[in-house]
Amino acid sequence: xxxxxxxxxxxxxxxxxxxxxxxxxxxxxxxxxxxxxxxxxxxxxxxxxxxxxxxxxxxxxxxxxxxxxxxxxxxxxxxxxxxxxxxxxxxxxxxxxxxxxxxxxxxxxxxxxxxxxxxxxxxxxxxxxxxxxxxxxxxxxxxxxxxxxxxxxxxxxxxxxxxxxxxxxxxxxxxxxxxxxxxxxxxxxxxxxxxxxxxxxxxxxxxxxxxxxxxxxxxxxxxxxxxxxxxxxxxxxxxxxxxxxxxxxxxxxxxxxxxxxxxxxxxxxxxxxxxxxxxxxxxxxxxxxxxxxxxxxxxxxxxxxxxxxxxxxxxxxxxxxxxxxxxxxxx
Amino acid sequence: xxxxxxxxxxxxxxxxxxxxxxxxxxxxxxxxxxxxxxxxxxxxxxxxxxxxxxxxxxxxxxxxxxxxxxxxxxxxxxxxxxxxxxxxxxxxxxxxxxxxxxxxxxxxxxxxxxxxxxxxxxxxxxxxxxxxxxxxxxxxxxxxxxxxxxxxxxxxxxxxxxxxxxxxxxxxxxxxxxxxxxxxxxxxxxxxxxxxxxxxxxxxxxxxxxxxxxxxxxxxxxxxxxxxxxxxxxxxxxxxxxxxxxxxxxxxxxxxxxxxxxxxxxxxxxxxxxxxxxxxxxxxxxxxxxxxxxxxxxxxxxxxxxxxxxxxxxxxxxxxxxxxxxxxxxx
Numbered sequence: 001x002x003x004x005x006x007x008x009x010x011x012x013x014x015x016x017x018x019x020x021x022x023x024x025x026x027x028x029x030x031x032x033x034x035x036x037x038x039x040x041x042x043x044x045x046x047x048x049x050x051x052x053x054x055x056x057x058x059x060x061x062x063x064x065x066x067x068x069x070x071x072x073x074x075x076x077x078x079x080x081x082x083x084x085x086x087x088x089x090x091x092x093x094x095x096x097x098x099x100x101x102x103x104x105x106x107x108x109x110x111x112x113x114x115x116x117x118x119x120x121x122x123x124x125x126x127x128x129x130x131x132x133x134x135x136x137x138x139x140x141x142x143x144x145x146x147x148x149x150x151x152x153x154x155x156x157x158x159x160x161x162x163x164x165x166x167x168x169x170x171x172x173x174x175x176x177x178x179x180x181x182x183x184x185x186x187x188x189x190x191x192x193x194x195x196x197x198x199x200x201x202x203x204x205x206x207x208x209x210x211x212x213x214x215x216x217x218x219x220x221x222x223x224x225x226x227x228x229x230x231x232x233x234x235x236x237x238x239x240x241x242x243x244x245x246x247x248x249x250x251x252x253x254x255x256x257x258x259x260x261x262x263x264x265x266x267x268x269x270x271x272x273x274x275x276x277x278x279x280x281x282x283x284x285x286x287x288x289x290x291x292x293x294x295x296x297x298x299x300x301x302x303x304x305x306x307x308x309x310x311x312x313x314x315x316x317x318x319x320x321x322x323x324x325x326x327x328x329x330x331x
Numbered sequence: 332x333x334x335x336x337x338x339x340x341x342x343x344x345x346x347x348x349x350x351x352x353x354x355x356x357x358x359x360x361x362x363x364x365x366x367x368x369x370x371x372x373x374x375x376x377x378x379x380x381x382x383x384x385x386x387x388x389x390x391x392x393x394x395x396x397x398x399x400x401x402x403x404x405x406x407x408x409x410x411x412x413x414x415x416x417x418x419x420x421x422x423x424x425x426x427x428x429x430x431x432x433x434x435x436x437x438x439x440x441x442x443x444x445x446x447x448x449x450x451x452x453x454x455x456x457x458x459x460x461x462x463x464x465x466x467x468x469x470x471x472x473x474x475x476x477x478x479x480x481x482x483x484x485x486x487x488x489x490x491x492x493x494x495x496x497x498x499x500x501x502x503x504x505x506x507x508x509x510x511x512x513x514x515x516x517x518x519x520x521x522x523x524x525x526x527x528x529x530x531x532x533x534x535x536x537x538x539x540x541x542x543x544x545x546x547x548x549x550x551x552x553x554x555x556x557x558x559x560x561x562x563x564x565x566x567x568x569x570x571x572x573x574x575x576x577x578x579x580x581x582x583x584x585x586x587x588x589x590x591x592x593x594x595x596x597x598x599x600x601x602x603x604x605x606x607x608x609x610x611x612x613x614x615x616x617x618x619x620x621x622x623x624x625x626x627x628x629x630x631x632x633x634x635x636x637x638x639x640x641x642x643x644x645x646x647x648x649x650x651x652x653x654x655x656x657x658x659x660x661x662x
Contacts (some may be wrong), residue, residue: 002521002522002538002541002558002632003521003598004564004594004598004599004601004602004634005560005561005562005598005601006560006562006601007560008563011597011601014561014601014604014605015597015598015600015601015604016600017604018599018600018601018602018603018604018605018607018622019600019622021603021604021607021620022600022603022607022620022621022622023620043379054597055595055597056657057595057596057597057600062596079599086655120595160436190333190334190335192360193332207333210333227333229336229337229338230335230336230337230345231337235336246435254420261595261596261632262593262595262628262630262632264386264388264593264627264630265388265389265393265592265624265627266342266343266346266385266386266388266629267334267335267336267346268335268349269346269347269388270335270336270337270342270345270346270349270351271335271349272349272352272353273345273346273348273352274345274348274349276352289353289354290353291349291350291353293596293624296595296596298595298597299594299595299632301333301593301630303335304352328659328660329659330456330654330661
């Protein structure tokens with residue numbers, strides 16, 4: 001396996017150093033380099049903090065900046081950040097209005113963010129939103145249940161915009177939990193993920209196979225299937241999301257096609273084109289779109305489709321200005 | 332080879348349709364779907380038009396919008412657009428101030444853009460800038476000489492901003508030709524490119540090999556080398572660029588690390604981190620940075636480093652607002 005790196009041990013630290021240097025206008029390292037924070041904090045607002053294992057870049061550090069996150073904590077590859085990192089981020093960015101932790105539903109992340117919330121609770125008001133946007137059509141069960149995947153971006157964008165607009169902590173938590181029930185994602189992979197320290201693929205696919213329902217940590221998905229045309233693949237995904245999400249004709253839909261790291265941009269737009277016309281076939285109008293490589297699994301060749309059922313107020317939060325390395329738009 | 336597609340024949344058209352649908356606020360198809368143009372043209376300015384083969388996405392369609400290109404013409408994969416496409420783009424976007432064609436130096440592109448310029452010359456004032464940013468340290472020679480690669484983005488951004496600011500056609504051409512001598516790029520690939528219609532890799536690399544000095548059309552590079560650490564690879568690239576570009580201490584440098592389509596974001600930032608500290612070692616200050624997947628070669632795992640020697644006026648053109656699918660920043 002060939003990767004641009006000097007060693008598996010220093011990969012994450014070197015990459016984060018490059019990220020902070022490239023975006024020094026927007027971000028800075030927090031205390032002892034334990035997390036990445038906005039260069040300029042805005043007092044009076046709720047601090048929105050997220051994080052997770054490395055290997056999902058640009059998530060979450062790429063979402064730090066005005067209109068989105070205040071800080072992001074990065075662990076080792078596919079490994080939760082430590083409670084110590086998260087507590088440091090809370091202490092440095094929480095300024096009186098409280099702190100909201102946005103956590104993807106993986107056992108390690110949930111445990112460490114919970115521990116950090118308890119450790120910080122004496123001095124800071126802390127609330128947590130767990131993201132579980134992964135679809136679960138076949139009653140797939142692991143101890144953790146639905147995983148948090150690409151829909152995390154949508155929740156972090158909307159909560160970040162609401163925090164920027166001055167929403168209090170309780171309202172943000174309520175919005176986050178409510179949104180979580182209205183955002184669904186399903187992924188497909190064309191090959192396994194090669195993890196730098198083991199130098200091995202986490203699962204192997206034959207040339208005519210694909211893995212449906214994958215997460216973003218190299219774990220196998222729900223079903224191995226025969227490789228098919230893009231239209232067939234996207235139709236399978238859309239149908240599963242539709243059954244699980246039950247969108248209605250008056251919903252304002254956000255359609256998000258996300259690349260897992262090794263997928264060319266051209267293929268993402270091709271998948272988007274199919275997903276969008278299938279939505280139209282279902283009588284569902286797409287109000288907002290996002291296509292790109294945002295929530296990754298190292299260099300996995302694959303993509304996910306996310307649909308969010310939003311209302312007019314939530315569309316305004318989506319449209320609100322955001323200035324981060326990965327997502328950027330004006331008023 | 333697995334790709335998200337329905338057929339090699341329809342891949343480009345389906346992907347472009349998705350691109351235009353996803354960014355309908357910004358772009359629209361031109362006449363008969365032959366090119367992608369800004370949704371709203373601005374009369375009175377020089378029209379800046381580019382294009383080339385498909386397979387380099389988001390270039391060039393992702394650069395269409397206020398502050399950058401007026402139109403982009405996409406050919407088949409790794410194949411120049413036809414003169415007919417380019418003439419249509421000129422006729423639809425040129426509004427009296429003339430039209431500047433920005434062309435990467437590949438035989439097919441140069442020939443077809445030249446033919447289009449001649450065909451349109453009776454009714455439109457047309458000038459052309461050829462981009463040749465590829466380094467040429469070993470006297471590598473093909474009929475075409477230096478190729479146009481990732482530095483094309485820099486030239487299109489600066490010329491787009493200058494056109495937006497009202498520069499006349501002759502001044503834009505002069506700036507483009509002058510910039511071309513001050514921008515240098517070198518790429519490295521970890522594997523060959525798999526072209527959809529042949530289903531084959533254009534060159535094969537062993538697990539311990541890499542290809543230095545690659546272009547963006549799957550052609551082999553200048554030298555096959557033993558795979559090395561990221562620091563060694565980036566040092567080789569930087570040294571070659573430095574010899575060719577001869578930057579000086581008072582230059583304002585733009586440092587651009589570009590992914591070829593199959594390279595994770597984390598590795599691009601890691602490479603950027605090394606390049607930036609090497610620049611510092613050479614006494615060269617980096618004034619502006621760009622890191623991301625912008626100029627690709629399908630799903631090639633690899634990256635290029637571009638350095639541009641700019642002056643203060645050119646930095647202002649770089650900083651000027653741009654609103655495209657791939658590059659977006661405010662005032």
